[in-house]
Amino acid sequence: MTKLAPVLSAHWDEKDSFTIDAYTRNGGYKASKKALAMDPDAVIQLVKDSGLRGRGGAGFPTGMKWGFIPQGDNKDHYLVVNADESEPGTCKDMPLLLANPHVLVEGCIIACHAIRAKYAFIYIRGEVTHVVRRLNQAIEDAYKAGHLGNGIELVLHVGAGAYICGEETALLDSLEGFRGQPRLRPPFPAIAGLYARPTVVNNVESISSVPAIINNGAEWYQSMGTEKSKGTTLYSLSGHVKNPGQFEAPLGITLREILELSGGIRAGHTLKFWTPGGSSTPLFTSDHLDVPLDYEGVSAAGSMLGTKALQIFDETTCVVRAVLRWTEFYKHESCGKCTPCREGTWWLVQILRDLEAGKGTEADLAKLLDLCDNIMGRSFCALGDGATSPITSSIKYFRDEYIAHLTNGACPFDPAASTLFEGANK
């Protein structure tokens, strides 16, 4: 009765899963051959029909995005793959690329054919050297095997480790050699993206999902998932759980089911709060164990599916401390372009540090929420919005815990109790 549905991760347990031989052995590069023989518009239609939605967080229909690229405009088109996975908690693209880089390469070939692009770029974060090496090798092997180089070129670009470069327009700026800061939209990338040419920017997992759709058809993909969220996806479980890792399941699975599959919360502890899709998505609590983890279900419950990064925190965790850490991350990673994110995160960190240390009054909570209200929806890109999510949601669910810090004059938690250092998990 397993709810797991490994498609992307089907062969990860094979020792040589990352090699071109293993990929080919398991049926790889058949989909691209099939797609290249199809009319590009038919490929787009197939992906549209499959219901595949962007796996980078926003959930925009992938086929529709491809369809936005103007055709017959005598301009170069580009495919850009966003592999700048940097959101705290999010860890699906890197394992995918480590275990099966060729599925992305093949996805790129198909997508390029569909949008009539001759060049694809993969923008990968620079810290993950081991993944960069594997992907490089995969690209080299794909060239040698003739999958690449016959009308489709693939370039791997290694970023320098800025969170903002995961924002698609900042990524494009960075790829062009400028500082990564988000661009004004419109024009949208589909009209003027990389080098001011029509560009599709897709997440690693979205593109990697395409070969299986080509091979098995739209109906097969449609058969998995929920009404509006089709297919399977990678759920990345981390934190205070027995067996963290990637769980590929149809969209709509619940955390309760995933915890069952993974062996549950670490022994002797109970779930306190969790993120459904990385630190930018509002927190959930144990009340949300049965929320269907698809785009609509999570949204209806007041958060976002995001990158399906399920960060699990048990009762030993101080929510104020966790939120402060995230906020420090946002302050460090704010690109500085717009006032609300730049100045707001600077201020938020200072208030949260005081609150965690037990300094301040309840009025500071009101100030904090008002400040979040002045940042949320006021910043240039979504990163400023994301910075407020953990704060507002944690105050919503754990207001008493904040106040306990104030009445206690210090943090009532023992930080060591929440650590996962060696031995702590046994």
Next chain:
Amino acid sequence: MTTTEVVDMISVVIDGFEVSVPKGTLVIRAAEKLGIQIPRFCDHPLLDPVGACRQCLVDIEINGRAFPKPQASCTIPVEPGMIVKTQLTSAVAEKAQRGVMELLLVNHPLDCPVCDKGGECPLQNQAMSTGQGETRFEGTKRTFQKPINISSQVLLDRERCVLCARCTRFSAQIASDPFITLNERGALQQVGIYEKQPFESYFSGNAVQICPVGALTGASYRFRARPFDLVSTPSACEHCASGCDMRTDVRRGKTLRRLAGDDASVNEEWNCDKGRWAFKYVTALDRLSTPKIRNSDGILVEASWPEALAAAAAGLSANKSAVLVGGRATYEDAYGYSKFARIALGTNDIDFRARLSSDEEREFLAAHVVGSTTTYRDIDGADQVLLVAFEPEEESPIVFLRLNKQFRKRALKVTAIATKLSIGVEKLKGEFVKVAPGAEASALSSQSLTNKSVILVGERAAESAGLLSAVAALAQSSGAKLAWIPRRAGERGALEAGAIGNLLPGGRPVSDAAARVDIATAWSTQSLPSENGKSASEIIAAVNSGSIGALVIGGVDPLDNSDSAQTLAALDKAFVVSLEIAPSAVTERANVILPVAAVTEKSGSFLNWEGRPRTFDSAVADTHNRSDLRILSMIADEMGRSISLATVTAAAKEIASLGRWDGAKISLNKVSVATAPSLSSDQAIITSWRRLLDLGTLQQGEENLAATSRQTVAVISPKRADALGVKDGDRLTISTELGSVTLPALVEEIHDDAVWAPRNSRGSQLLSQLGVAHGAVVKVAKA
């Protein structure tokens, strides 16, 4: 030819009021049209929108569909069916703006009392209008070491910066000098320079002017004044023929700063650093303030005005006299010199061209330039622009900005016929037609222009025989618009005023009897001299040969001409009446020195290269200095031959009443191109131009400005460099019989036969050191 531009208009409702604006108008600007001021920092009407500061958030709905969040009104163009609610009618917009203002002040120091911007600061003003009196921020502010120099001219106090990116966008988008960028990220983001590439832009002052806080300050003005102590006067720039609208700020009789004025048809809102920062010459310690006369011992002694005027009148009455007036004169002053020559001295021997010039040029000016109506607007509409012996960035920077605007906007094609590729032409991605000095005319024939094209020809064209003839022919055959762009602010006015031997005021040819009658009637005189007057070099020669005995000289530097020895000899020989603001080679040799007012001390106008009047009032109220015009009028009175021009207003009225000549213009006699000299291997043909920032008289005393001037180099081609065994940075000596200059070499795009050096920069004053500046054969050797 006028074209009617059809503009689609769109109606939107803002705060309940309907307004109709052209398609593409941004919401923030449509609101302005209704008088609704939405607060803003990063928004600037001449820069591309960036939406960074988020101060201008408003609520917008289109055809009933509301945006889920407030939108930056500086980035959104109006659309049909749009309803906008600003802070005046939307509580959400009001709170959003108040919130952003509070955030902007989180890291901004409360140092308004010592900040230069205090009192004229958009942040201060909008914090009052949009912010709250008390801050809720109790934390630690970001601090930086302050200030840091981003150039010798511009200082940056990073903690005051609100990171609106106006300065960086100006530098990249308007000046194409992307030498400053934003570095780092988050609240530590800051404006910075590349450590090896200083902010040496000719336009850096604009970044200071458009900074909405006190982050960027000019080194010369920093801590000098409070804005509310300054008296501001609209003025015009005297530094070149671009014609910038300016504002001069004076405190207690002293100019403390000058700012670019706002004139959409000329300089938009920009100016160059020379116009902005070169004004200390007015208050220089050696400024002439009292008249002097040469006594019987040959020594210059101070004199009273009546004594000096009497001495001048006596000397001029006793001799056959001529007038040399430099290009700094205002239109009205030039008119005074022109009338003075004809009425008081009875001669047409007058020339405003205190520089290398030719008879071909004089005819060209009378035939094709006087009364010309080519304007900046023609550049805006041109299908291509041809630059001939003209480097806009160095010689008329606002023309460069206009070309650059059109280049950036619509890839305007610019072609430069030049001896050397310049930085400015490179920035315009111009087509560089490489010619040998003197051979420019030959390259013109290959140019195909249309009647939508514009030819911009510089004053240096006079230095190549036959070039102006070829330019005139090309304009005629193609129907292209032609404009002559001199360097100095007064030259076009002087031409129109007839301060030249072949023209009377209003473009009337001296040789035309009807034209003479026109002027004689207006001036209530029997007749005017009917022979064309002598040119400047002919006047000098006539003094040296004894046929002219006296000279009236205003604003002429004898070292600006190639025969400076001849000029100095003539000054020694003649009875010289010098109207000057500062001691010079002329005043040293003068018999009578009459101190005159500088531009900021008088009213008047310049005609810029378009012929557009740029009028200004006296910015310094309590000066005792008189205009050239007033002094000439007094001399004429003393001579008993009144020119009746007691005031600038009187001159302006008289000029206006004369009107323009509508008769036939003189025609240009085609001059043929000189044959190219044959060169031995150690010889080259010299070519040069003046850089914007150099040793010009009006830039004296401006050390901060001078420090941003471009490096003095001698430029040779790779082929010559190979032959000489020279590489970049090696010392190169250029010599003539007169002397030599030794400069670091720069191997660059230049004709193989040519060597280039700046004409009047530190270590390279070609006219005085070599005696030649263009087209002459010089020796080039490795030093």
